[in-house]
Amino acid sequence: MTRVPAIEGWFTTGDDGTGSAPALLGSRCTECGTFAFPAEQRYCGNPDCGSTTFDTVELSRRGRIWSYTDARYQPPPPYVAADPYVPFCLAAVELAAEKLVVMGQVVPGVTVDDLTVGDEVELVVDTLYSEDGTDYLVWKWRPVGATSDSSPKEVQA
C-alpha cells in the first residue's frame, strides 16, 4: 500500500524517516504571531496586522477536547465511506499554546461514551480511505492513554 496524505501540506505523516511524530502544519504570522490552521498563505487574519508573510509551524501534538460528537449516519460525498459504514466520533480540540480549536475525526474504536470535555488527546495519522492500492491519510485525535486499535485495517473492516 502506498501512503499518501488526503490533502497536501496540512500535516506531516511521520513517514519521513526522521522518527518525528506526525503534526498539523499551521502558520504563524511573522509580524503579529497569530497562528492559523490550515496555514494562512495570503493575508493575516488579524485585521490590525496586514502581514503577508508567514512561517510554517508544527502545531501542538496534544490538546484538550473542547467538545465532541459522532456521525451515526453515513456522511454524503465527497466523504468516502467504508462499506459497510462504520460510525465515528469527531472532536474539536483546544490547543493551549496556539489558543485555537481544531476539529478532526477521533480514531476508530472510540465511542462518545469514552470521551469527556477536557480530556487530553494527541494527534495521530490514520487512513481516511483506500482506493486503487493507495491509503489516503488524514489527521485524527486519539485519547491519551487509549488502547484502541487505530490501524488502517480496522477503518476498512
Place this chain on the structure above:
Amino acid sequence: MSASDDRKVAVLGAGMHEWGKWGRPFVEYGLAAARDAMADAGLGWRDMQFVSGADTIRNGYPGFVSGATFAQALGWTGARVSSVYAACASGAVAIANARAQILAGLCDVALVVGADTTPKGFFAPVGGGDRKNDPDWLRFHLMGATNPTYFGLYARRRMDRFGATEEDFAQVKVKNARHGLANPYARYRKEVTVEEVLSSPMVADPLRLLEICATSDGGAALVLTSMDFARRHAGGAEPLVTIDAVSTVTPTFPNTVIEMPNFSTDSAATTSGPNADMAAAGFRPSIATAAYAEAGIGPEDLSLAEVYDLSSALELDWYEDIGLCGEGEAEKLLRDGATTLGGRVPVNPSGGLSCFGEAIPAQAIAQVCECVWQLRGTATGHQVEGARVAVTANQGLFGHGSSVLLSR
C-alpha cells in the same frame, strides 16, 4: 420606540407559501408568497420599484439571480433589482438591501422574496469535482463533518458547561411542536412527547433525528415601504409594523467558537484590547446586539423572538445570545416556561425550524413574516398577546449574522 423615523421602514405586506417537500420549481413558491405579500399590502406588482431576491444555490442559474428570476416571472416592469446570497442569512441581507434603498430615498416601495427547493437528506457541498480550496467541500471530504456535526458539538458543550440534559433539548422540540400546531405555513403540525423525541434515532450525539431541522421547500415575501408612503397608503387602518433595525454583522477577530464550515477557530494567542471579550463569547452574541444598538432598545423590551433552531439545543444558545438571560441560564428559562406561548417572552411562536425545516433563502424572511403577524395580532392559534416588539436572529455559514428588529 426610540428608533427615529429616519431609520425605520414600514412592512405593509407579508406573504408565505406553506413549507413542505414537493420538489417543484422554487419560483412557484416565491411567486405565491410575493403575490400574497402584495395583496396583503393592497398594492400591485407595478407598484414595486425595487425587487430584492434572496438566492438559492441548489436550483441552477435562476437561483443565483433570484431577484431577476422573480421579476421576470411576474412580468418585466423595469423595476430595479438585487440578488444576494448569504447562506441562511440571505433573507436578512435581501431585507437590508431593500431597506437601504428606501432609507436612501432611492425608492418608496420594495418587494423582498426568497424561496427554495431542497434535496433530501444532509446538505452536501454544492457542485461537483474536487475542490481542495473550498472549506465546505473539504470538511465533508476530510472529516465527514455534516451540519449536524457542528450542532452536536455545541449541544455537548452546553451539557458539559451548564448541565443541560437530553431532556432539556427534547423539551425545546416539544414546545416548538406545540407552537406550530396551528400555523398554516408549517410543514410539521404534530405534537410530540419527550419520550418520542428521546426514542428517535441518534444522529450526532447528543442530538436525535427529531431535534435536527429538516430541509424544506418554501417561500416568503415582504413588501417594505418608506414611512411616508405607508402613512399615505395605509392611513392607520391597522397597527403599522415597522422594521427598526437590521443587523448583518460579520464576526470579530478572533472568533474563538468553531463554526461551519471551518476546520479551526481563529487563534486568540495574540489577542488583547477591545476584542478580548467578544473572543470569549464567539460570534453569535454580537448578532442581535448590533440590532439592539441600532434601534436603541434592549432585550428587556421584547415581546417575542424568532430564533434559528437548527437544533433543539441551539435554541437554548440563542436565548443567551439575544440577551433573554445570562450565560448558562437558558435551561432554567425553558423549564420555567418563560419561552413558551403564554410565558414572559415566547420564543419561536411560529414553531420555528423545528416545525418548518429549513428553506434557506426564505427562512430569515419567514421569521420576519411571523413577527409581522404577531405584532398585528393576527397569528391565530399561536398569538403572543399584546405583542409590541419582536426580534429575529439567525446565522449563515461563512460568517453571516442576521437579526431584524420589529415593532408596532
